[in-house]
Amino acid sequence: MVEFELCAASAGDVETLAGIRAQAMRPDLERLGRYDDRRVRQRLRDAFVPAHTWTVRVSGALLGCVALRPEGDGYWLEHFYLAPELHGRGVGSAVLRGLLARCDAENATVRLNVLVGSPAARLYARHGFTVESSDAVDVFMVRVPSRDAASAGEAVPAVTGPAAR
Template identity: 60%
Template sequence: MADWAARRATATDVPAIAELRAVVLRADLERLGRYDEQRVRQRLRAGFVPEHTSVIEVGGEFAGCVSLRSAEDAHWLEHFYLAPRFQGRGIGAAVLRGLLERCDRAGVLVRLNVLHGSAARRLYERHGFTVETEDPVDVFMVREPALDSTSPEIDA
């Protein structure tokens, strides 16, 4: 696994994150007949909250991002994107593990949605997420907090 670091996102990160979202989601959105060149970027811009988001860097280079947003009954894992050249190196699993362990220590349920057919679903299932509901585009997943957690945390 490559060495990585996470830092708090700022408003200046929005263009890079919006572009990464377009790249990462394109194949799945096209397969689902939902890809729109502008909308894919605009949806990120409309919902971006820097305080909930961490930028993932590898060797000081922008590699991805992840958001963890508090809601009434759970935390929502959102905007978890890793540039294709950094995928398959264990970085995504390490980032996810750190966030989930933080939620476990707080005893918080975690929710997310993933596009039907996305390879990311396997990552989430390996980390204890199960399907709660689904619609024609999204699969909504949930993970109960684990009882024991000891890894370092990252901010998001």
């Protein structure tokens, strides 16, 4: 697996992350006939909240992001994008394991949506997410807290950024 670091996001990261989002989502959006480079970048700009977001860095290079937006007694996992060169190298699973351990420790439910037919849905299913509903474009998934992790006293990974706040 590639060594990476999770760091707090800053407002200055938004343009790089918008480009990573465009790269990461392009194949799925093209398959659905919905790719528009300007729109895909603007959607990240419009929804980006640094206080809820971590960046994924490899050797200091900004190569991805993930956000946990608080809602009710849980979170929405959003903006989980990795540069294509990181796909299939274990980084996504490692990031997800760390975030879900934090959520389990808080007894928090996590929700997300993924594009219909996206390979990312398999990653989420492997980590305990199940389909809650779907439409022509999105699949909405949910993961209830793992009682096994919380009861076993599993350590929550140390990260800098939003988790420490």
